[in-house]
Amino acid sequence: MNFEKYTQFTLQDFLADDDFIQWVINPGEEQNAFWQSFLQAEPQQKNIVEKAAATILQYRKQDDFYNGEHKELLWNRIEQSIAEQPLTTSKKVFRLPAFMRIAAAIMVVAGVSYWMISQYNSTKQHLFTTAFGEVKTITLPDHSQVTLNGNSSLAYSGSWNKDAAREVWIKGEGYFNVTHINRDSLHIKPNERFIVHCGDVNIEVLGTTFNVKARHGKTNVALITGKIRIDYTGTDTANKAVIMRPGDYIEYAAKKLLVNKRLVKPALVSTWRSSEISFTDATLKEIAETLQDNYGYSVTIKDPALFSLKIEGDISVNSVSDLLDVVATTLNIKIEQTADKHINITKQTAP
Amino acid sequence: MRNEANSALWSSFKQGNWDAYASLYNNYYGPLNNYGYKFTSNSKLIEDAIHDLFVRLWITRSNLGDPASVKNYLYKSLRNTLIRKIKTEEKYTGIDTEDYPSGFEVSYNSQADLAIEEKEFSGKVKNIINSLPPRQKEIIYLRFYEGLSYDEIADIMGIGINSAYKLLYKALENLQQTLGPSALLCLLTGFTHF
Numbered sequence: 001m002n003f004e005k006y007t008q009f010t011l012q013d014f015l016a017d018d019d020f021i022q023w024v025i026n027p028g029e030e031q032n033a034f035w036q037s038f039l040q041a042e043p044q045q046k047n048i049v050e051k052a053a054a055t056i057l058q059y060r061k062q063d064d065f066y067n068g069e070h071k072e073l074l075w076n077r078i079e080q081s082i083a084e085q086p087l088t089t090s091k092k093v094f095r096l097p098a099f100m101r102i103a104a105a106i107m108v109v110a111g112v113s114y115w116m117i118s119q120y121n122s123t124k125q126h127l128f129t130t131a132f133g134e135v136k137t138i139t140l141p142d143h144s145q146v147t148l149n150g151n152s153s154l155a156y157s158g159s160w161n162k163d164a165a166r167e168v169w170i171k172g173e174g175y176f177n178v179t180h181i182n183r184d185s186l187h188i189k190p191n192e193r194f195i196v197h198c199g200d201v202n203i204e205v206l207g208t209t210f211n212v213k214a215r216h217g218k219t220n221v222a223l224i225t226g227k228i229r230i231d232y233t234g235t236d237t238a239n240k241a242v243i244m245r246p247g248d249y250i251e252y253a254a255k256k257l258l259v260n261k262r263l264v265k266p267a268l269v270s271t272w273r274s275s276e277i278s279f280t281d282a283t284l285k286e287i288a289e290t291l292q293d294n295y296g297y298s299v300t301i302k303d304p305a306l307f308s309l310k311i312e313g314d315i316s317v318n319s320v321s322d323l324l325d326v327v328a329t330t331l332n333i334k335i336e337q338t339a340d341k342h343i344n345i346t347k348q349t350a351p
Numbered sequence: 352m353r354n355e356a357n358s359a360l361w362s363s364f365k366q367g368n369w370d371a372y373a374s375l376y377n378n379y380y381g382p383l384n385n386y387g388y389k390f391t392s393n394s395k396l397i398e399d400a401i402h403d404l405f406v407r408l409w410i411t412r413s414n415l416g417d418p419a420s421v422k423n424y425l426y427k428s429l430r431n432t433l434i435r436k437i438k439t440e441e442k443y444t445g446i447d448t449e450d451y452p453s454g455f456e457v458s459y460n461s462q463a464d465l466a467i468e469e470k471e472f473s474g475k476v477k478n479i480i481n482s483l484p485p486r487q488k489e490i491i492y493l494r495f496y497e498g499l500s501y502d503e504i505a506d507i508m509g510i511g512i513n514s515a516y517k518l519l520y521k522a523l524e525n526l527q528q529t530l531g532p533s534a535l536l537c538l539l540t541g542f543t544h545f
């Protein structure tokens with residue numbers, strides 16, 4: 001920037017000048033120095049410069065409208081609309097230019113060769129397992145991500161190609177973030193389908209995030225975003241497919257749909273990913289199961305009356321010992337660690 | 352707003368990252384409402400437009416390009432969507448305006464406690480701004496409030512860069528006439544850059 005340009009400037013010129021406006025709106029040290037020395041060199045411009053700056057600043061003192069109270073509501077509406085979106089795009093018919101067609105033909109040849117080579121790799125089995133208390137994130141060939149909770153396993157076969165659905169098998173608990181590659185829901189290509197096999201249900205998705213837990217013959221699924229379909233693998237026709245929407249939670253056991261409800265806080269089902277231990281309205285039985293399933297503890301509860309004791313509300317702790325402290329105090333029961341990873345729970349004896 | 356950060360969010364969102372998409376919503380929900388409110392005080396209509404804009408973004412994300420400025424891209428899309436909605440609304444209520452919605456209004460209700468001299472100056476600025484045609488009002492807003500350059504404004508408003516210059520000059524001529532060389536004592540309304 002040089003002074004000369006500005007010596008003859010009128011009010012109008014200043015108000016039209018990018019550098020001048022940027023300085024008034026968002027002044028930096030460098031710009032302050034420039035304009036200060038400009039006014040020292042050209043004091044006759046002081047009046048106009050100040051008036052131009054005052055005009056911009058005065059203009060900017062207008063009312064704001066950020067509509068903050070509807071931010072959350074509108075976001076929920078957007079999520080809902082996306083989940084319901086049929087994803088129809090009009091079919092476009094177009095012809096490639098000649099050179100592109102030749103290029104495409106060459107690419108087909110190259111593609112076939114590549115396919116033949118990749119066949120060598122495609123039957124390879126991939127298996128991932130986690131130890132008790134371990135949380136691991138796995139990236140699948142399509143860049144979808146699965147976070148496995150402790151004592152769980154995930155398997156898939158080959159490196160996935162265009163002609164087959166993406167399929168994985170899970171035991172235990174996992175949080176899925178599936179990459180969405182479908183653009184036209186009326187014409188779903190095989191590889192755009194993503195199927196999770198677990199227990200006696202198949203979960204079919206296009207692209208979503210959800211939590212799956214298959215333990216003790218029970219399978220539960222919580223959907224965070226997107227839309228998924230649950231198919232029952234048995235022959236009993238009474239079990240129809242269930243379509244889930246964000247926030248829905250279902251539970252299957254003994255080949256029956258047991259629970260189909262809406263979660264108040266869907267995000268809570270996957271807090272275990274950040275190695276937090278959390279529960280909502282949990283019974284002592286559920287807590288004991290989690291200790292066994294995810295952390296490899298053995299828990300002895302002799303008195304069956306204790307099973308159904310319930311802690312209302314949310315618990316969120318960072319370690320097993322914190323969890324045991326909370327449970328013992330809240331339910332007023334006695335928890336003894338009798339050996340490494342062995343816990344005995346009894347009624348509190350009168351002091 | 353940090354441009355690079357939002358461009359990074361944008362490319363991550365295009366690959367289907369839901370968290371990045373949610374962050375874009377969080378970053379731009381306020382500014383988009385604020386811009387939209389200048390076209391209509393019907394906040395429901397603005398919400399509908401933001402809803403449509405974001406749902407469309409998610410669905411078409413794999414076909415989207417990489418705009419030089421995410422903010423300008425969103426402003427432009429909101430503007431088109433909102434103007435279409437306003438015009439549909441106006442058709443029903445019988446107010447028919449050519450190609451621009453009924454107006455572009457900037458309000459100053461929160462300025463009751465100004466000093467007297469400042470009030471006079473601010474009153475003048477307000478009067479001139481209010482007397483401008485809507486397009487000139489909008490260009491002043493994008494220029495003085497959003498701090499955008501001529502080609503960014505031309506892009507958002509869907510006009511040529513020369514029209515953008517002309518529009519702004521017309522608006523500034525009005526300002527010049529009223530606030531002209533000697534018409535007014537200089538008032539440093541919050542002007543503290545020195």
